[in-house]
Amino acid sequence: MRGTKVVILGGGPGGYEAALVAAHLGANVTVIDRDGLGGAAVLTDCVPSKTLIATADYMSEFETAHELGVHLQDQEGDDVSDAHAHLAEINQRVLDLAAAQSADISKRLEEVGVRIVRGSGHLASPTSVVATTEEGQEEFTAEVVLVSTGATPRVLASAVPDGERILTWQQIYELPELPEHLIVVGSGVTGAELAQAYLGLGTRVTLVSSRDLVLPGEDQDAAAVIEEVFRRRGMEVLNRSRMAGAERRGDGVVVHLEDGREIEGSHVLIAVGAIPQTAGLGLEEVGVELTESGHIKVDRVSRTTVRGIYAAGDCTGVFALASVAAMQGRIAMSHALGDAVSPLDLDAVSANVFTDPEIATVGRNAASMAGVAAVEEVMMPLSTNPRAKMLGINEGFVKMYCAKASGVILGGVIVAPRASELIFPIALAVQHRLTVDQVAGTFTVYPSLTGSLAEAARRLHPTRTN
Incomplete structure (x- = not known):
């Protein structure tokens, strides 16, 4: 009006x-x-954390360049293996x-x-x-x-942030230099994203997770991939561990766990919700x-x-x-x-976890459809995708769900670099109730990562008609 x-x-x-x-x-x-x-x-x-993550992702390209046959050299011709992050500038x-x-x-x-x-x-x-x-x-x-x-x-009485050593995710952008050893408490989206960002920037990171896997609210196949990547890249992940409190000790911090263990670090980031x-x-x-x-x-x-x-x-x-x-x-x-x-x-909401690789989801998730006979699922590793091979992508997958009777796409999960950009076709399918046959019959570029989306839809067709 x-x-x-x-x-x-x-x-x-x-x-x-x-x-x-x-x-x-x-x-x-x-x-x-x-x-x-x-x-x-x-x-x-969102904007600051994803900018920080993008910087860490850029640095990771230096680490994997040699796998593609690219060698970085200094003026003397020696290989350069390390890039250095200047946190104040970042x-x-x-x-x-x-x-x-x-x-x-x-x-x-x-x-x-x-x-x-x-x-x-x-x-x-x-x-x-x-x-x-x-x-x-x-x-x-x-x-x-x-x-x-x-x-x-969320602020805990047992770990009150001081903006210097005990930090919330809103305070980390005031740090003048990279933490020597960052302890991240909380393995939800914020904790996992920032833990990997700082790991990528060159910090030693310990992630304290109260659950069996990191990212407990996400697709568990995806969470398993991300946790394996975390460990392989050098992060210490403490599963089934709960913080009892955190305090400053000298020039660093100590995090007390409920089972009596103590973890000493230079800084602690508290990411336990809002x-x-x-x-x-x-x-x-x-x-x-x-x-x-x-x-x-x-x-x-x-x-x-x-x-x-x-x-x-x-x-x-x-x-x-x-x-x-x-x-x-x-x-x-x-x-x-x-x-x-x-x-x-809310059944058509697309979301993304900006780890490396990213986790993008839309529609119904696996937990909500567990044991539902009327739902078909297919999961395809990206390692078989030709474009992924060219880009040196070794982890990740495409997962798609559809209604068995109608073939209507109900949801999907993508674990891949830039999964946030790849999820949109599945989001369109969920929003407009497209069938797997409609998606499978749509041209994709060859070679492309989106080719795996069409292939997933094609694989759901014969299963649906059995």
Whole structure:
């Protein structure tokens, strides 16, 4: 509805994408943001970490060049086997890139007429938001409110971060030099990604994992590949190990495990999840219902339990992905402003773990389909793909699922370099309910890694008709 007053709390992916949609639909939009447009995804999480990982990936090319017959030599003709990472320079590039991305987002919002208020906001009523800035307080009347305040690293009382030796993933970009020995506590996506990034940059890394395998929330065949790669490249992985606490000792740290063991290192990175930033926003006071974990309860069009108040992103606990936050924000504004909208479909979400190789997934996973007779599965190693051989790719696979009766593709997993780019064809198939025959009948380039996607679909055809 043109002229509708929309106030958005938080300028992360959920917030700024919602603002763009609302402005396009003619609303009067205000974004109240405390930390910088783009939120944690741009400033301290996705963009910085993936930039760091890209640098480590680049360095790995030096290590594998000789396998392709390429030898790096100095001016005297001697082979050069090691590249050296200058962390201060790397971190400066990381932060500069994040700041530039944030500035681009801010400029885009201003171009479409969105007002940006630098400060923090809270709900005074379901239709009133108060912003606190350096100049004081300002109250905004709102017909629609979107809360997209994100989450922050979980802090344990037994391992309080100090920003120097005991670190969260938001603090690592202030390190002046590479840690001599980094202990990473937590083997979920953030822990695994950053552990391998620092390993690739030349740091000795110990990964403390409470589970049987790293990446417990991912496809277990994929997790097994990544853990084997970690170990082969020199990372120490401590499975079935839980941290009891961490403290500074001299010029380093010591991590105490629950079984009594101690691990000494130069730094420790705590990556044990995140908590929603929903406290102090006035949510419960105006009737917005929260879960026991503090997340905002929302439905599939991002409505909270109070009319006119919506929520998006990590503060909802729906799916901690920037892409999901952005989709929630867009859906919220389309619904609130009367535009055509489809409810959020989590069965079509594609996600990626930026390890090396990467793990990309979309649709139903193996755990949800275990023992379901109506589902067919095929798994193909990339080692048989001609393009993979040319590129020196030795690990990885393509896995695809389909409904046995119809052949409709339900999901897939790709473990490969740049799997994040390769998953899109399967994501299209899942989103639009394509069959394995439709995918198999689509031309692919030869040779290409995508050829394995078509081959997987072809292999599902005879199994489905048996």
